[in-house]
Amino acid sequence: MLRRTLRLVAAFVMFLSAVAVGTVATAGTAHADGCYTWSRTLSQGASGADVTQLQIRLVGYPGHGAELAVDGQFGPGTTAALKRFQSAYGLASDGVAGSGTYTKLYALQDDDCTPIHFSYGELNDCNTTWSGGAVSAATAKSNALRTMWKLEALRHALGDQPITVTSGFRSVACNNAVGGASNSRHLYGDAADLGAGPHSLCTLAKQARDHGFRGILGPGYPGHDDHTHVDQRSAPFWSAPTCGI
Structure with a gap:
């Protein structure tokens, strides 16, 4: 009788655990x-630090020639960027960040918040x-993080x-x-030079126009025939004459 009672208690505990797990899984946002x-x-109209965190991961999806403000305000620009991100990864493109979007973002980021295919190193x-650059160390590192998320979007777009x-x-x-220029964007932490590999330098330069890079320099621009340079300068400037840019 005692053993039967214990089995019933154990079964009830397992049932409660299953219910709890099911609730967490359904909520989605409770994932640690x-x-x-x-x-x-x-969704649009929200604001706060969690919106800022979302925007950092969406900076590579602003649309051709555009950029996404990282300001903690979920406006039309963030909605459009989120829809592009969702579409790129086969999610429902509703412009609402919920469990499906978060699950994909969790899979794309390492524990230090860098995207899985790039690192601070x-x-x-x-x-x-x-x-030792043109901005504080914290700002340079923050700029580099945003650059990495743009590169992650670029990488995904190129297969x-x-x-x-x-x-x-x-x-x-x-x-x-x-021998870098005295006003090089590399001093700000928001620049990256990309070498040829699976993709040509021109392919990289052309695709970068869709991923939030305001500065793009590539083949045909003085000193850039062996790499494509991307950055986040204040005024847009693209030049890669060999590539038709």
């Missing part, structure tokens, strides 16, 4: 992630502190084949050592 976990569904072969970063953040000393 090593980098960042969203706790609510987001790739974007900084100058030093480990991100110091998820590898993209090689040959140069990223530079301190003034590192920039001088390689």
Whole structure:
């Protein structure tokens, strides 16, 4: 009798656990992630730090020649970028960030919030502190993170084949050592030089126009025949004459 009672108690506990698990799975936003976990569904009109975190991951989906503001305000631009992201990954393109969107984002990010195919080390072969550039170390590192999410979008658009970063953040000393321009965007942490690989330099330069890069320099532009340069400057400037840009 005692054994039967214990089995019934155990079965009831398992039932309660299953119900609890089912509830969490249905909620979706309760998923715990090593980098960042969203706790609510987001749509146009929302605001806050969780919107900012979403925007950082959507900066590569602003549309041709556009850029997405990372301001914590979920406006039309964020809605459009989210729809492009959702479409790119085969999700329902409704412009609402819910469990399906978050699940994909969790799969795309490492515990340090970098996208899975890029790392801080790739974007900084100058030093480990991100110091000595034209902005604070924290700003340079933050800029590099946004650049990586743009590169992740670029990579996905080109069939998820590898993209090689040959140069990223530079301190003034590192920039001088390689003969960089005194006003190089590399000093700000928001620039990356891309080498040829599965894709030609022209393919990289042309596709980059759709992923939030305001600066694109490639073959045909002085000093850029062996790489494609992308950055986030204040005024748009694209030049890769060999590529028809």
